[in-house]
Amino acid sequence: MPRGRTPTRVSAPATRPSVSTQRVSASGGASVTIRDVASAAKVSPSTVSNLLNGRDARMHPRTRERVARAINELGYRPSRVARQLRTGRAQVIGLVVPSVANPFWGSFARTVEAEALRDQHQVLLCNSERDPAREHGYIEELWAGGVRSVILGTSLPSLDHLRPFTERGLRLVAFDRERQAGDPPGLVSVSVDNHRGGYLATQHLLDLGHRRIGFISGAIATVSRGRRLAGYRAALADARVRYRRQLVWSNPGKGFGDGESAELGRQGLTALLRLAEPPTAVVTINDMYAIGACAAARDAGLAVPGRGRGISIVGFDDITIAELYNPPLSTIRQPLADMARFALDAIRTQAGDGPESTVMAPQLVARASTARRSAREEKKVP
Amino acid sequence: MPRGRTPTRVSAPATRPSVSTQRVSASGGASVTIRDVASAAKVSPSTVSNLLNGRDARMHPRTRERVARAINELGYRPSRVARQLRTGRAQVIGLVVPSVANPFWGSFARTVEAEALRDQHQVLLCNSERDPAREHGYIEELWAGGVRSVILGTSLPSLDHLRPFTERGLRLVAFDRERQAGDPPGLVSVSVDNHRGGYLATQHLLDLGHRRIGFISGAIATVSRGRRLAGYRAALADARVRYRRQLVWSNPGKGFGDGESAELGRQGLTALLRLAEPPTAVVTINDMYAIGACAAARDAGLAVPGRGRGISIVGFDDITIAELYNPPLSTIRQPLADMARFALDAIRTQAGDGPESTVMAPQLVARASTARRSAREEKKVP
DNA sequence: TTACATTGGTGCATCGATACACCACTTCTG
DNA sequence: CAGAAGTGGTGTATCGATGCACCAATGTAA
Numbered sequence: 136m137p138r139g140r141t142p143t144r145v146s147a148p149a150t151r152p153s154v155s156t157q158r159v160s161a162s163g164g165a166s167v168t169i170r171d172v173a174s175a176a177k178v179s180p181s182t183v184s185n186l187l188n189g190r191d192a193r194m195h196p197r198t199r200e201r202v203a204r205a206i207n208e209l210g211y212r213p214s215r216v217a218r219q220l221r222t223g224r225a226q227v228i229g230l231v232v233p234s235v236a237n238p239f240w241g242s243f244a245r246t247v248e249a250e251a252l253r254d255q256h257q258v259l260l261c262n263s264e265r266d267p268a269r270e271h272g273y274i275e276e277l278w279a280g281g282v283r284s285v286i287l288g289t290s291l292p293s294l295d296h297l298r299p300f301t302e303r304g305l306r307l308v309a310f311d312r313e314r315q316a317g318d319p320p321g322l323v324s325v326s327v328d329n330h331r332g333g334y335l336a337t338q339h340l341l342d343l344g345h346r347r348i349g350f351i352s353g354a355i356a357t358v359s360r361g362r363r364l365a366g367y368r369a370a371l372a373d374a375r376v377r378y379r380r381q382l383v384w385s386n387p388g389k390g391f392g393d394g395e396s397a398e399l400g401r402q403g404l405t406a407l408l409r410l411a412e413p414p415t416a417v418v419t420i421n422d423m424y425a426i427g428a429c430a431a432a433r434d435a436g437l438a439v440p441g442r443g444r445g446i447s448i449v450g451f452d453d454i455t456i457a458e459l460y461n462p463p464l465s466t467i468r469q470p471l472a473d474m475a476r477f478a479l480d481a482i483r484t485q486a487g488d489g490p491e492s493t494v495m496a497p498q499l500v501a502r503a504s505t506a507r508r509s510a511r512e513e514k515k516v517p
Numbered sequence: 518m519p520r521g522r523t524p525t526r527v528s529a530p531a532t533r534p535s536v537s538t539q540r541v542s543a544s545g546g547a548s549v550t551i552r553d554v555a556s557a558a559k560v561s562p563s564t565v566s567n568l569l570n571g572r573d574a575r576m577h578p579r580t581r582e583r584v585a586r587a588i589n590e591l592g593y594r595p596s597r598v599a600r601q602l603r604t605g606r607a608q609v610i611g612l613v614v615p616s617v618a619n620p621f622w623g624s625f626a627r628t629v630e631a632e633a634l635r636d637q638h639q640v641l642l643c644n645s646e647r648d649p650a651r652e653h654g655y656i657e658e659l660w661a662g663g664v665r666s667v668i669l670g671t672s673l674p675s676l677d678h679l680r681p682f683t684e685r686g687l688r689l690v691a692f693d694r695e696r697q698a699g700d701p702p703g704l705v706s707v708s709v710d711n712h713r714g715g716y717l718a719t720q721h722l723l724d725l726g727h728r729r730i731g732f733i734s735g736a737i738a739t740v741s742r743g744r745r746l747a748g749y750r751a752a753l754a755d756a757r758v759r760y761r762r763q764l765v766w767s768n769p770g771k772g773f774g775d776g777e778s779a780e781l782g783r784q785g786l787t788a789l790l791r792l793a794e795p796p797t798a799v800v801t802i803n804d805m806y807a808i809g810a811c812a813a814a815r816d817a818g819l820a821v822p823g824r825g826r827g828i829s830i831v832g833f834d835d836i837t838i839a840e841l842y843n844p845p846l847s848t849i850r851q852p853l854a855d856m857a858r859f860a861l862d863a864i865r866t867q868a869g870d871g872p873e874s875t876v877m878a879p880q881l882v883a884r885a886s887t888a889r890r891s892a893r894e895e896k897k898v899p
Numbered sequence: 900t901t902a903c904a905t906t907g908g909t910g911c912a913t914c915g916a917t918a919c920a921c922c923a924c925t926t927c928t929g
Numbered sequence: 930c931a932g933a934a935g936t937g938g939t940g941t942a943t944c945g946a947t948g949c950a951c952c953a954a955t956g957t958a959a
Contacts, residue, residue, distance in 0.1 A: 166661075168915055179939050184917055193936060212661040216602045217915030220944050225598075226662075230642070234627050236837070241623030245616050245644050257662065260612070260642040262627050279594040280639065303548075397841050430841045439843075455618070459779050459812045461821075461843040550945055561909045566947055575907060599945030602914050 167211045176205035187213060219281050228482060229277040231261040231270060232288035237396060237423055238454045239471075240288060243310070246475040247286060254483065265354070267291055274300060284482045286310055290357035294318055308478045312358045314492040323481040324492035325474050329359045332467040332497035333366025333418065336449040339465065339499055340416040341374045344508035345447060348376075349414035351403035351424055353386040353396065360420055363451070367418055382407065382414055396420075400427025401434075404446075408435050415508050416440075416447035422457045425450030425464055429504070440506035447505040462503035470495050549593045558587035569595060601663050610864060611659040613643040613652060614670035619778060619805055620836045621853075622670060625692070628857040629668060636865065647736070649673055656682060666864045668692055672739035676700055690860045694740045696874040705863040706874035707856050711741045714849040714879035715748025715800065718831040721847065721881055722798040723756045726890035727829060730758075731796035733785035733806055735768040735778065742802055745833070749800055764789065764796055778802075782809025783816075786828075790817050797890050798822075798829035804839045807832030807846055811886070822888035829887040844885035852877050 169187075173180040178198060185191055186202050205211070219225045228251050232240040248258045259282060261273040270289055277285055278300055285305060287294075290312040301307050301319040314324040340348050350367050352360050364383070371378050384403040400419055407414055408431070419425040428448050429439050438445040439462055450457060453468035477493055551569075555562040560580060567573055568584050587593070601607045610633050614622040630640045641664060643655040652671055659667055660682055667687060669676075672694040683689050683701040696706040722730050732749050734742050746765070753760050766785040782801055789796055790813070801807040807830050811821050820827040821844055832839055835850035859875055 166915090169917095170915080180916075181918080181939060181941095182937090185938085188917080190918085193938085195937065198937080212657065214602075214915050215662040216598055216607075217944090218917075220596075220598045220602050220946095221915080221917045223944075227641075235617050235630075236620070236624040236627040238618070238620050238623060238838075241620060241626075242618040244623075244626075244642060245618040248617075248642055248644050257658070258642045259609075260626060260630055260640045262630050275594070276639070280597040397837060401841075426838065426841045429843060430845075433843060455779060456620075456808065456838060459783075459808045461811060461815060463812075548945090551947095552945080562946075563909055563911095563948075564907090567908085570947080572948085575905090577907065580907080596945050599914090600947075602916095603945080603947045605914080 166214070167209045169211070169213065172202065172205045172209055172211045175209060176202045178202060223281070223283075225281045225283055226255055227257050227259055227280075227282050227284075228479075229259045229261060229273070229282045229285035230288075231263050231273050231277075231285060233265045234262045235260065236262075237421075238456060239421060239423070239452045242454065243288065243471060243475060246472055247479065250475055250479040263289070265289075265357075271296055274305075278303075278305060284308075286478050286482070290359040292356065292358055292361075294322060297322075306482055308481045310474065310478055313362065313494055315358065322492075323478075324494075325478045325481070326359065326492075326494055327469045327474070327497045328494045329362035329497075330366040330369070332451060332469075333363035334370045335366075335497060335499045336363075336418045336451065336467050337367045337370035338374075339449060339501060340418065340447060340505060341370060341376065343416070343447065343505060345414075345416040346376055346508075347379075347382065347412060347414045347416070349404075349407045349417035350383045350419075351400055351407070351417055351428060352384070352420040353399055353424075363418075363420060381410060396423040397427035397430070400424030401431040402427075404428035404431035404448075405434065408432075408437070408446075414446070416449070416505065418449050418451075420451060422450035422452045422454045422464060422466055425466065425504070426456070426460060429460070429462075439504055441509075442506075443509050445506070445509075447508075449505055453500055457500075458502065460504075465502045465505040466500050468498040468500050470498075548596070549591045551593070551595065554584065554587045554591055554593045557591060558584045560584060605663065605665075607663040607665060608637055609639050609641055609662075609664050609666075611641050611643065611655070611664045611667035612670075613645050613655050613659075613667060615647045616644045617642065618644075619803075620838060621803060621805070621834045621851075624836065625670065625853055625857060628854055629861065632857055632861040645671070647671075647739075653678055656687075660687060666690075668860050668864070672741040674738065674740055674743075676704060679704075688864055690863045692856065692860055695744065695876055697740065704874075705860075706876075707860045707863070708741065708874075708876055709851045709856070709879045710876045711744035711879075712748040712751070714833060714851075715745035716752045717748075717879060717881045718745075718800045718833065718849050719749045719752035720756075721831060721883060722800065722829060722887060723752060723758065725798070725829065725887060727796075727798040728758055728890075729761075729764065729794060729796045729798070731786075731789045731799035732765045732801075733782055733789070733799055733810060734766070734802040735781055735806075745800075745802065763792060778805040779809035779812070782806030783813040784809075786810040786813035786830075787816065790814075790819070790828075796828070798831070798887065800831050800833075802833060804832035804834045804836045804846060804848055807848065807886070808838070808842060811842070811844075821886055823891075824888075825891050827888070827891075829890075831887055835882055839882075840884065842886075847884045847887040848882050850880040850882050852880075 169180045169183050172183050183202055186194065186199060191199055215226055230244060230247055232244060235241045235244050244260065251258050259277065263270040263273060274285060274297060283305055286308045288310045294309065297307060298319040301321050307322050309322060309324045311326055312324060313326045313329065337348060350364060368378050384406050386399050400423060404417060417428060419428055425448050432439050432446050440447040450464045450466035453466045457464040457466050474495060551562045551565050554565050565584055568581060573581055597608055612626060612629055614626060617623045617626050626642065633640050641659065645652040645655060656667060656679060665687055668690045670692045676691065679689060680701040683703050689704050691704060691706045693708055694706060695708045695711065719730060732746060750760050766788050768781050782805060786799060799810060801810055810830050814821050814828050822829040832846045832848035835848045839846040839848050856877060
């Protein structure tokens with residue numbers, strides 16, 4: 136909650152009347168309002184409101200008691216709508232993600248919602264499918280709905296079009312997108328170090344002796360993907376392996392959401408395997424791509440990671456399924472829970488004294504989808 | 518996306534002017550209100566409201582024009598909050614699911630949100646973790662927030678505790694839970710035929726020659742799971758295979774959400790494999806369980822489905838990953854998109870003339886996680 | 900000329916909660 | 930004992946949109 140101290144909040148979960156005592160008048164009647172409570176407790180609505188909002192410092196204990204009991208007995212719950220209209224503060228956080236059909240974003244959404252619940256906030260879900268127009272449309276709609284806090288799972292290079300909103304007070308947290316020069320002031324970014332992530336993944340494969348390493352991604356025109364690709368190139372360079380453009384596959388089509396990312400991974404690896412000199416290993420932009428790539432390998436009769444002939448695959452994110460996949464996926468873990476918590480903290484705190492942007496450390500999780508390049512292969516390309 | 522057409526516009530009702538010229542005053546000022554529009558157009562707020570709400574039958578074309586232009590030039594967007602306070606109608610649908618971390622519910626949530634968008638509705642996301650108390654708490658909270666339409670992905674046997682809400686006008690759609698005798702009137706159910714699903718899965722394994730068939734589920738005290746188990750038993754009975762209690766594993770602990778369902782599947786199969794006579798095949802309650810079970814098989818050094826020694830595994834849902842898994846999962850498909858659409862239709866239509874509950878047909882999708890029982894095994898238990 | 904429609908639009912109470920200004924009353928304090 | 934300080938509340942305007950009741954002005958029938 137943006138406010139400093141937590142009000143006594145008679146209505147909050149802890150003190151909330153047990154469901155059993157709550158009476159929801161069955162007679163289709165209107166809801167219980169603050170005025171009903173007031174007249175039941177023989178005080179003014181203001182007093183009830185004061186208690187509700189922690190302004191009860193100089194309230195007589197007996198009064199406090201009476202009001203609390205009235206609230207309980209009537210099963211009163213303040214109208215969020217009225218409160219919001221009056222205060223301008225919405226107890227709602229907008230969550231814009233590419234698609235919760237992707238388990239990474241699904242897990243994220245679930246964590247965010249759980250965190251939000253802790254301060255009585257609700258979460259409005261928006262699936263942008265990585266379409267900038269939709270992304271913008273959602274923000275507009277959220278703003279019009281009085282939502283002043285948004286977590287934006289985006290990686291659009293420029294967030295300049297959102298400046299009008301941040302300037303008017305939108306608390307915006309960009310997730311999975313490192314802070315860029317020229318970003319609107321006040322924008323908080325929470326992201327993993329994507330360059331390092333790409334580097335780690337590639338280095339891992341290099342360490343295993345691979346030299347022809349592919350890179351599979353969706354549309355590359357996003358911050359995080361660009362950074363990961365840069366990390367890939369840096370690792371190659373450090374190992375004195377030539378970067379070959381044709382080993383990088385990225386989705387030619389646009390506007391493909393994350394729901395279909397496995398499909399893209401499949402297409403990607405299928406394409407790379409058709410090369411005259413196909414890669415012996417690939418780095419993929421996320422675990423769904425990796426899983427799609429595994430399926431493509433299977434389609435092509437190739438084992439993952441394979442003993443003699445085969446292909447090593449590294450994912451990104453470390454979604455739940457990564458460990459359960461067959462083979463268990465080697466991947467780059469994002470500290471999802473920490474990131475979600477950080478995002479929520481950024482929203483909780485007032486603008487200004489809030490936390491700065493953060494870049495968290497990715498972590499290589501080596502499992503079984505990667506293996507040492509076969510000796511025969513090593514001889515061919517030392 | 519499964520949907521036919523894409524909405525042209527995130528925001529506007531048909532009458533609303535285009536947003537292209539919208540100016541969001543950069544000067545941190547308050548939002549544009551209906552009064553600003555009114556004075557700009559030199560009419561009363563009522564007139565603007567009338568136009569906005571289609572009460573413009575007897576309005577002079579010139580006036581209409583002036584107002585429309587003012588709306589455009591000021592970039593006016595009506596406040597959802599104020600509107601809702603006044604009308605009581607929220608443009609919001611509550612979506613309560615076990616956990617969007619589970620890809621099945623993630624896909625569902627995404628589809629629901631996409632459908633909701635078509636009538637300018639927003640979706641409030643709630644993850645119940647299958648905890649009845651949370652489920653109820655969410656409904657209360659949603660009601661207090663003015664939400665009058667809820668899609669509840671539950672399978673609680675009794676929804677009686679929600680009767681007070683439905684009686685006061687909550688439009689409630691139960692998803693993944695067949696209609697029960699004694700359900701509140703007006704409750705619409707959308708579900709797959711779970712009994713048949715359980716039957717199909719089991720029959721498939723029986724057809725492959727299996728006789729010791731396990732069943733792995735979470736807490737069984739839910740409608741859909743109970744029905745699936747009943748289908749399993751019916752199939753066994755029809756094939757004259759004895760039902761053995763010890764082959765049915767269900768989560769002893771309570772309150773486990775769907776985020777951890779793979780973990781439960783893993784535990785389940787691990788337990789069943791420790792039996793003196795372990796099953797040669799298992800039916801699992803959903804694909805995440807199936808994936809967990811595959812991991813357990815791998816842990817135990819067992820192949821899926823295996824040639825000689827091995828175990829066949831059937832899932833449920835047919836999530837995206839099912840086909841991409843290794844081996845591709847045999848599973849029972851739920852027509853998710855159809856079900857989501859139906860749920861939304863139920864919400865769209867007025868109570869009374871709305872659609873009745875529906876039970877949709879599940880479909881066996883036989884892939885590679887199931888195989889014929891080995892000849893040697895068949896000799897042992899004919 | 901009066902009665903009464905019709906057209907085109909406005910006034911205002913209202914939804915429910917909030918928070919600031921203010922008040923009546925008691926208790927100190929010099 | 931006047932005036933200040935403190936106690937325990939209340940009155941009321943307000944957030945922005947809505948929609949019913951109403952009104953002024955013109956047309957039109959008896």
